[in-house]
Every structure is written in C-alpha cells, then in structure tokens.
Amino acid sequence: MKVRAAVFASGGGSNFQALLDHQEAEGAWEIVLLVSNRESAGALGRARAVGMTTEVVKTDGRVAADVAQDTLSILAKYSVDLILLAGYLRLVPEAVVARYPQRILNIHPALLPAFGGAGMYGMNVHRAVIDSGKLESGATVHFVDEEYDRGSILAQQRVPVNSGDTPEELARRVLEVEHRLYSEAVDHLCKAILAERKPTLMTLPQEKR
Numbered sequence: 001m002k003v004r005a006a007v008f009a010s011g012g013g014s015n016f017q018a019l020l021d022h023q024e025a026e027g028a029w030e031i032v033l034l035v036s037n038r039e040s041a042g043a044l045g046r047a048r049a050v051g052m053t054t055e056v057v058k059t060d061g062r063v064a065a066d067v068a069q070d071t072l073s074i075l076a077k078y079s080v081d082l083i084l085l086a087g088y089l090r091l092v093p094e095a096v097v098a099r100y101p102q103r104i105l106n107i108h109p110a111l112l113p114a115f116g117g118a119g120m121y122g123m124n125v126h127r128a129v130i131d132s133g134k135l136e137s138g139a140t141v142h143f144v145d146e147e148y149d150r151g152s153i154l155a156q157q158r159v160p161v162n163s164g165d166t167p168e169e170l171a172r173r174v175l176e177v178e179h180r181l182y183s184e185a186v187d188h189l190c191k192a193i194l195a196e197r198k199p200t201l202m203t204l205p206q207e208k209r
Contacts, residue, residue: 003190006033006080008088013043014175015086015107015182020050022183028190033078035071037090053078059090068093075099081193084186085144089121094146104144104151105189107182109174111156112140116149126167126174136160137170139178141185141202155185155202 007016016034023030034047037059047054057070072095075083085092085106092104108116110125115137120128129137138158143151157177161170185202192199 001194002027003029003081003193004032004079005029005082005084005186005190006035006075006078007031007043007084007086008035008037008092009043009086010036010038010041010089011043011087013041013046013086015178016043017046018179019084019086019183019186020046020052022186027187028194029082029186031084033074033080035074037088043086064091064093065095068095071096072099082186082190083144084182086182087121091146091148092144097144097146102143103193105154105182105185106142106144106149106151107178108140108142108149109137109171109178110140111136111138111158112142112149112153118148120149123167123171126171129161130165130167130170134161137174139174139181141182153201154189154199155181157181 007019009016020031034043034052034054036044036056039056044054055074057067057074059067081103083100083104097104110116110129115125115128136158138156140153141155142153145151159174159177188202189199
C-alpha cells in the first residue's frame with residue numbers, strides 16, 4: 001500500500017523533478033498526478049515526459065469556491081491522499097485545506113517563520129535574507145493551512161549565508177538543500193501515515209559553508 005500524492009506546481013518544476021527522481025518502487029508513496037494553474041508551466045512538460053497524468057486548474061480571475069470545487073473533483077478522481085506543493089504560487093482554497101488536514105506540504109526557501117508570507121517566494125526571499133544581514137538561511141517543509149507559510153513545521157535545514165553572497169548564489173545552495181529535504185520529509189510523513197501515527201519533527205544538521 002502506498003500514499004498517493006499529487007504535486008501542485010506553477011513553474012519549471014525542479015522540486016517536482018527531485019521528488020519524481022527520489023520516489024522508489026518499494027517506497028511509501030508515489031506521485032500519481034501533476035496539477036498546475038498555468039498551461040505554460042514547465043512542470044507539465046516534465047510530467048508528460050514520463051507519462052504522468054496532468055491537470056490544469058486555472059486560478060486567475062476565478063473565485064476560490066470554483067477553484068476549490070474543480071480541484072477537489074480532480075483529487076477525488078485520482079484518489080489522492082497527499083498534496084505536495086512545489087513552487088505553486090497560489091493560496092490553496094480553504095475547502096481543499098479542510099478536506100486534506102495535515103496532508104498538504106509545502107517547501108519554502110527560508111527558515112520559517114522568518115521571510116514568509118504573501119509575495120515571499122523565489123528570489124524575493126533570498127534578496128530579503130541578504131538585505132537583513134542574517135548569517136544563515138535554509139529551507140523549511142511545513143504543513144499548509146489557510147495562510148501563506150504559517151502551517152506547522154515538519155522539517156528544516158539551515159544554510160549559511162556567506163560573506164559577499166549574491167541572491168543568486170544563496171538561492172543555488174538553498175535549492176540543493178530543498179531537493180534533498182523535501183524528499184526526505186515526504187518519506188518521513190508517508191511512513192507515519194501508513195503506520196497511522198503522528199509524524200515527529202525532523203531535525204537535520206546545518207549545511208557546511
């Protein structure tokens with residue numbers, strides 16, 4: 001028995017690819033669906049290249065209730081147990097969060113609760129970290145609730161901010177951690193789901209400079 005996961009992505013899908021590459025035939029979970037809100041998302045191409053089912057649920061100019069209805073219908077169609085956000089740049093509708101309590105994960109490129117919230121994604125985060133003078137950043141895997149980046153934390157890993165770092169340099173090192181951390185966190189959660197127990201907080205060492 002496996003946990004059936006859907007990945008939601010709005011962009012190129014590098015975290016989706018890392019999850020796809022990590023899943024194992026004998027593992028606790030499998031990705032059965034890629035959902036995007038953008039028909040031009042690169043993640044759709046990655047999914048189709050390996051024969052994975054894809055769906056597009058447009059969000060621009062639509063009310064949340066309609067987006068939620070379409071999303072829940074698709075998730076039910078494919079018997080999805082777990083949702084993994086991978087660069088999904090929209091707030092998940094409340095009705096979807098309510099239907100999947102503690103079953104929606106997101107990866108964020110900073111140490112939440114710092115540098116989170118609306119507008120804090122991609123290079124915006126890394127610029128803010130450097131401008132703040134902080135000596136470390138990192139990646140956070142957290143459960144998704146009704147607000148951006150406020151759900152309980154499942155896993156974090158710290159990444160030093162080096163003297164003279166540009167946002168692009170910091171982003172590259174954090175992304176390397178994201179790719180490993182997200183997959184390990186999904187393993188951790190899905191083993192707990194199958195064992196019908198609450199997952200514990202993962203603790204990981206700081207990345208070396």
